[in-house]
Amino acid sequence: MGVSLKDVALRAGVSVKTVSNVVNNYPHVTPGTRERVQRAIDELGYRPNLTARHLRKGRTGIIALAIPELGNPYFAELAGAVVDAAAGHDYTVLLDHTDGLREKELLVSQGFRAQVIDGLILSPIELETEDLLARTEGVPLVLLGEREYDVPCDHIAIDNVAAARTAVRHLIDLGRRRIAFLGARHESARQPAHLRLRGWRQELTAAGLEPSETLVAATHGYGRRDGAAAMAALLDRGERPDAVFAYNDLVALGAMRELSVRGLRVPEDVAVVGFDDIEEGSFAAVSLTTIAPDKQAIARLAVDCVVERLAGAATTPARRVRPGHRLVVRESTVGRRT
Amino acid sequence: MGVSLKDVALRAGVSVKTVSNVVNNYPHVTPGTRERVQRAIDELGYRPNLTARHLRKGRTGIIALAIPELGNPYFAELAGAVVDAAAGHDYTVLLDHTDGLREKELLVSQGFRAQVIDGLILSPIELETEDLLARTEGVPLVLLGEREYDVPCDHIAIDNVAAARTAVRHLIDLGRRRIAFLGARHESARQPAHLRLRGWRQELTAAGLEPSETLVAATHGYGRRDGAAAMAALLDRGERPDAVFAYNDLVALGAMRELSVRGLRVPEDVAVVGFDDIEEGSFAAVSLTTIAPDKQAIARLAVDCVVERLAGAATTPARRVRPGHRLVVRESTVGRRT
DNA sequence: ATGAAAGCGCTAACAC
DNA sequence: GTGTTAGCGCTTTCAT
Numbered sequence: 001m002g003v004s005l006k007d008v009a010l011r012a013g014v015s016v017k018t019v020s021n022v023v024n025n026y027p028h029v030t031p032g033t034r035e036r037v038q039r040a041i042d043e044l045g046y047r048p049n050l051t052a053r054h055l056r057k058g059r060t061g062i063i064a065l066a067i068p069e070l071g072n073p074y075f076a077e078l079a080g081a082v083v084d085a086a087a088g089h090d091y092t093v094l095l096d097h098t099d100g101l102r103e104k105e106l107l108v109s110q111g112f113r114a115q116v117i118d119g120l121i122l123s124p125i126e127l128e129t130e131d132l133l134a135r136t137e138g139v140p141l142v143l144l145g146e147r148e149y150d151v152p153c154d155h156i157a158i159d160n161v162a163a164a165r166t167a168v169r170h171l172i173d174l175g176r177r178r179i180a181f182l183g184a185r186h187e188s189a190r191q192p193a194h195l196r197l198r199g200w201r202q203e204l205t206a207a208g209l210e211p212s213e214t215l216v217a218a219t220h221g222y223g224r225r226d227g228a229a230a231m232a233a234l235l236d237r238g239e240r241p242d243a244v245f246a247y248n249d250l251v252a253l254g255a256m257r258e259l260s261v262r263g264l265r266v267p268e269d270v271a272v273v274g275f276d277d278i279e280e281g282s283f284a285a286v287s288l289t290t291i292a293p294d295k296q297a298i299a300r301l302a303v304d305c306v307v308e309r310l311a312g313a314a315t316t317p318a319r320r321v322r323p324g325h326r327l328v329v330r331e332s333t334v335g336r337r338t
Numbered sequence: 339m340g341v342s343l344k345d346v347a348l349r350a351g352v353s354v355k356t357v358s359n360v361v362n363n364y365p366h367v368t369p370g371t372r373e374r375v376q377r378a379i380d381e382l383g384y385r386p387n388l389t390a391r392h393l394r395k396g397r398t399g400i401i402a403l404a405i406p407e408l409g410n411p412y413f414a415e416l417a418g419a420v421v422d423a424a425a426g427h428d429y430t431v432l433l434d435h436t437d438g439l440r441e442k443e444l445l446v447s448q449g450f451r452a453q454v455i456d457g458l459i460l461s462p463i464e465l466e467t468e469d470l471l472a473r474t475e476g477v478p479l480v481l482l483g484e485r486e487y488d489v490p491c492d493h494i495a496i497d498n499v500a501a502a503r504t505a506v507r508h509l510i511d512l513g514r515r516r517i518a519f520l521g522a523r524h525e526s527a528r529q530p531a532h533l534r535l536r537g538w539r540q541e542l543t544a545a546g547l548e549p550s551e552t553l554v555a556a557t558h559g560y561g562r563r564d565g566a567a568a569m570a571a572l573l574d575r576g577e578r579p580d581a582v583f584a585y586n587d588l589v590a591l592g593a594m595r596e597l598s599v600r601g602l603r604v605p606e607d608v609a610v611v612g613f614d615d616i617e618e619g620s621f622a623a624v625s626l627t628t629i630a631p632d633k634q635a636i637a638r639l640a641v642d643c644v645v646e647r648l649a650g651a652a653t654t655p656a657r658r659v660r661p662g663h664r665l666v667v668r669e670s671t672v673g674r675r676t
Numbered sequence: 677a678t679g680a681a682a683g684c685g686c687t688a689a690c691a692c
Numbered sequence: 693g694t695g696t697t698a699g700c701g702c703t704t705t706c707a708t
Contacts, residue, residue: 052701285623390685
């Protein structure tokens with residue numbers, strides 16, 4: 001099938017070791033030998049077999065990235081950034097998606113395919129602390145996102161509470177008083193939106209406003225459909241907020257669509273703030289104000305963590321890294337500039 | 339480091355072969371032996387080393403998927419479908435993105451990382467036929483998308499000309515006469531939008547309308563920004579179409595945003611049809627009429643092709659598969675239903 | 677500076 | 693039914 005080191009060695013009239021030295025740029029090789037070997041390599045079209053190399057070295061050069069779903073542009077954009085960041089360290093990214101289901105998240109975290117990967121970057125939705133503690137696989141795990149765990153794993157996430165407060169503050173500054181939160185979960189036990197919801201409560205309270213639970217709308221997932229449904233439910237039960245802070249941009253965009261269908265204007269009747277800064281939001285008919293996490297930084301830091309652990313920092317205590325974020329003000333809160 | 343077959347064999351008091359048989363569910367194993375081995379496996383927490391297995395079998399269980407960019411929801415959704423389809427065959431997907439650049443597409447097609455993968459699914463934008471012919475790597479390659487090549491590779495793509503004609507037909511049926519095309523390339527040499535542009539020409543001609551080149555707007559890429567810019571350019575040079583057929587949904591959405599900014603109504607003033615059926619289109623303030631390729635089918639067929647080639651159909655002539663597509667009519671052409 | 681040989685963990689012949 | 697053995701292609705001591 002393929003051309004092996006041995007074939008090259010035979011052709012060049014040297015030993016495999018010498019060929020290996022040339023391939024790996026080992027310094028102590030006579031220029032003459034090197035050239036002869038190189039010619040044999042070129043003539044035979046030799047390409048090193050990475051699988052064999054990996055078997056030998058115990059590393060595969062592959063990092064797995066497990067996200068809820070590629071259909072969510074935030075994760076798609078993040079995945080792209082991770083692929084780029086990994087390439088910078090000569091790592092390739094293996095992609096898994098969990099659909100935000102605990103079962104799949106468990107599978108991934110417990111080393112499904114762990115033999116092929118050197119590290120794992122996981123963005124969990126429903127996974128629980130005990131699931132993570134039960135982990136036996138040895139590959140470094142880096143956590144991404146809002147969920148908080150008391151486990152010895154590096155964790156990269158922006159300050160969600162602060163970010164949520166900034167968003168709500170912006171709405172309050174605009175004179176809004178009935179500010180709804182879209183994207184809580186029905187079952188309070190597992191509340192992935194925990195921190196953003198907390199930020200919403202804190203900022204309202206700080207402003208002397210009552211964080212009324214009737215203005216919290218639950219969703220099943222975090223897609224456009226969920227946002228539209230939650231907005232509809234809120235309006236159907238007679239609540240009429242003058243602003244909406246959504247768990248993420250997709251929920252916000254779904255809500256805006258529902259508002260538009262019902263003849264309510266954004267931002268005149270209802271101002272909307274999202275979270276994630278997906279490109280789609282900036283091109284919506286009414287562009288979306290949002291919290292922009294620094295995706296490049298998140299991706300870079302996550303890959304860095306994996307690489308560092310691999311480089312031997314296995315014993316260093318788990319790190320908690322908070323990349324930056326900023327509020328991006330667009331039409332959904334301040335209207336179209338003239 | 340890890341627990342190996344040998345360790346298990348030692349513990350269970352059998353040979354490695356027997357352990358291997360148990361692990362691989364080889365039928366001829368005494369129940370008693372099997373149980374003893376299984377216990378040893380559980381106690382030691384043995385997990386097979388896939389790298390070694392792959393080295394031995396010459397297969398890695400990994401398929402690479404190379405798409406232009408994850409930031410485009412169409413490709414993100416498609417990638418998700420491919421991951422699922424691959425999982426059905428016990429394959430994992432390695433993701434690469436090419437940014438639609440010939441250089442990166444070349445790299446991928448010529449076997450960058452080819453040692454780690456069993457097959458490659460590539461969606462090219464700028465790659466040329468000669469680039470593909472120069473390919474030396476042996477792993478099966480399946481092509482995706484609109485570009486046409488005269489090379490011996492399986493190719494999965496909907497009938498782009500027919501799909502484009504359907505879209506334009508729809509606009510004509512609605513009484514539109516000045517139908518623009520958004521998304522041609524500036525350089526005519528490389529015209530990825532070739533087929534859709536041809537469909538636009540054919541259908542206009544068939545309807546007795548002149549396909550005026552002044553109604554063709556070029557873009558640099560295929561994002562929202564490009565669509566907005568192309569729409570702006572068209573309007574700026576005094577053209578006032580009553581309908582727009584865009585290369586894809588992102589271009590269409592960008593165009594709609596630009597129309598909205600300029601106070602033109604969709605569909606009253608300008609009807610818009612996109613291509614891809616990304617979820618975003620159905621939740622736009624004015625939902626987007628579009629051509630919906632059967633993404634699940636595309637993904638499934640692509641993976642099937644790779645798997646079949648791997649299973650030994652290496653000699654079978656290249657297949658040209660055309661999954662289905664359909665026109666999804668929404669508000670951007672027929673307005674909001676009452 | 678280069679060669680010989682061992683072995684990473686696994687599977688597949690072939691023996692018993 | 694189970695054990696023995698030989699590699700898959702590579703890197704890595706240890707010699708020379």
